[in-house]
Amino acid sequence: MAEIKAPVFPESVADGTIVEWHVTEGQQVNRDDLLAEIETDKVVLEVVAPDNGVVTRIVKQVDDTVLSDELIAEFEAGASASAEAAPAVDPDQPAAPVQPKQETDGGEPVQASAESDHKDQSPAVRKAAKESGVDPKNVEGSGRGGRVTKTDMSNPTLKADSSITSDSGRPVAEAVGERTEKRVPMTRLRKTIANRLLAASQETAMLTTFNEVNMKPLMDMRTKYKDQFEKRHGTRLGFMSLFVKAATEALKRYPAVNASLDGDDIVYHGYYDIGVAVSSNRGLVVPVLRDTDRMSMADVEAKIREFGGKAQEGKLGLEDMVGGTFTISNGGVFGSLMSTPILNPPQTAILGMHAINDRPMAVNGEVKILPMMYLALSYDHRMIDGKEAVQFLVTLKELVEDPTMLLLDL
Structure with a gap:
C-alpha cells in the first residue's frame, strides 16, 4: 500500500485546501492521471497518480485543510478496480441513476x-x-x-x-x-489577494504620478516589422515586450525603483525580475520574467504568451510567481483609460499601462491627432522620492517614444 501526499509547499505557503477530488475510492487510475486539486494562497496544485493502480482510501475530503507533504489518500499500485467500484465517467455526461436497494x-x-x-x-x-x-x-x-x-x-x-x-x-x-x-464564500486565492491589497494600501505611503506617451512611433515600428518578427522568432510582436525592455533600462538608471523594503533595511537588487499582472478565472496573478536585462524582445513575448496560457488553464506554478522586483499591469487590454495601480509588496513601485486612444495634441505649434496612452507609476514614498519617480517615468516615456534609443544605449 502506497501513500499519496500533498505536494511539498514552499516556506511562504503554510497550508492548502482540497478543492476537488477527480476520483472516488476504489477507482482504477493510470500513471499521472489527475487525482485531486489543492488550492493554496497563491496557486492551485495538482496531485497525480504515482503509478497504475487503485485509489483504496481517501483520507482528506473536499474543503479539508492539508499541510505540506501530508497524507491525503492511500493507493495500491498494480491493482485493478473491483466489480463494485464506480467506473470512470465522462465529466460532461450525466451519471447513471442509482437504483435504490x-x-x-x-x-x-x-x-x-x-x-x-x-x-x-x-x-x-x-x-x-x-x-x-x-x-x-x-x-x-x-x-x-x-x-x-x-x-x-x-x-x-x-x-x-x-x-x-x-x-x-x-x-x-x-x-x-x-x-x-x-452568496458564495471567497476562495483562498481571492482572500489572499484581498488581504495583500488591503495591506499595501494601509502599510505603505503610496503615491501615483502620471505621464502620457505618444504610441505612434512604436505602432509604426510594429506595423513595419511584425510579419518579419513573427517569421523569424515564431511569436507575434506586441507592445508589452518593448515596455518591459524600456522599464528594465529605466530601472538600471534609477535603482531605488527596483529596490524593496525589508523592515528597516533597503534591499537594492542587482537583477531585474519584472512581474506581469495577468487576469485569470481564479483572480489576478503576477508571473515573473526573470533577468529581463538578458532577454530579447522575442524571449519576452514568448514568455508572456506562455504565462497567459498557463494562467487561463490554472497551470501557473509557485516557481512562476515568487520574487519579482518590479511589476507592470496593463489595464488597457480591458479598456481602462487611467488608474492608480496598487503596489505589490515588498516591491516599491508598479507601472500601469492603459488604453491607446486618438487625441488632439499640440506638436510644434500645430494640432495633430495622435494615439496616446496614459502611464501611471505608483510608488512607496518612504523609499522613493518624487523626483526619482518622475524622472523614471519620463525616461520610460522617452524610450517608448523613440525605440532606437534602446538599440543605441542612449
Whole structure:
C-alpha cells in the first residue's frame, strides 16, 4: 500500500485546501492521471497518480485543510478496480441513476431512502455547483428530461420557488421573480489577494504620478516589422515586450525603483525580475520574467504568451510567481483609460499601462491627432522620492517614444 501526499509547499505557503477530488475510492487510475486539486494562497496544485493502480482510501475530503507533504489518500499500485467500484465517467455526461436497494423488515419489502441528492448530476455539474454555491436542484435544467447541464450552471436560471442555503444554513441565493442574490464564500486565492491589497494600501505611503506617451512611433515600428518578427522568432510582436525592455533600462538608471523594503533595511537588487499582472478565472496573478536585462524582445513575448496560457488553464506554478522586483499591469487590454495601480509588496513601485486612444495634441505649434496612452507609476514614498519617480517615468516615456534609443544605449 502506497501513500499519496500533498505536494511539498514552499516556506511562504503554510497550508492548502482540497478543492476537488477527480476520483472516488476504489477507482482504477493510470500513471499521472489527475487525482485531486489543492488550492493554496497563491496557486492551485495538482496531485497525480504515482503509478497504475487503485485509489483504496481517501483520507482528506473536499474543503479539508492539508499541510505540506501530508497524507491525503492511500493507493495500491498494480491493482485493478473491483466489480463494485464506480467506473470512470465522462465529466460532461450525466451519471447513471442509482437504483435504490430493497430491504426487508418483517418479510415485507421496503424501499431504501438512501437516494442521493446528486442523482443524475454529472461531475462537471457538481464541480460548478461547488464553485458557485448554487444547488443544481434549484436551477432550471435544459438537458434531456430537465437535467441540469454544465452550461446551465455557468449562467443559472433559478426556479421561482427556490431558496438556496449553504452548509451553515445561511442563504446562498434567493429568487424573487427575476431578482436574484447569490452568496458564495471567497476562495483562498481571492482572500489572499484581498488581504495583500488591503495591506499595501494601509502599510505603505503610496503615491501615483502620471505621464502620457505618444504610441505612434512604436505602432509604426510594429506595423513595419511584425510579419518579419513573427517569421523569424515564431511569436507575434506586441507592445508589452518593448515596455518591459524600456522599464528594465529605466530601472538600471534609477535603482531605488527596483529596490524593496525589508523592515528597516533597503534591499537594492542587482537583477531585474519584472512581474506581469495577468487576469485569470481564479483572480489576478503576477508571473515573473526573470533577468529581463538578458532577454530579447522575442524571449519576452514568448514568455508572456506562455504565462497567459498557463494562467487561463490554472497551470501557473509557485516557481512562476515568487520574487519579482518590479511589476507592470496593463489595464488597457480591458479598456481602462487611467488608474492608480496598487503596489505589490515588498516591491516599491508598479507601472500601469492603459488604453491607446486618438487625441488632439499640440506638436510644434500645430494640432495633430495622435494615439496616446496614459502611464501611471505608483510608488512607496518612504523609499522613493518624487523626483526619482518622475524622472523614471519620463525616461520610460522617452524610450517608448523613440525605440532606437534602446538599440543605441542612449
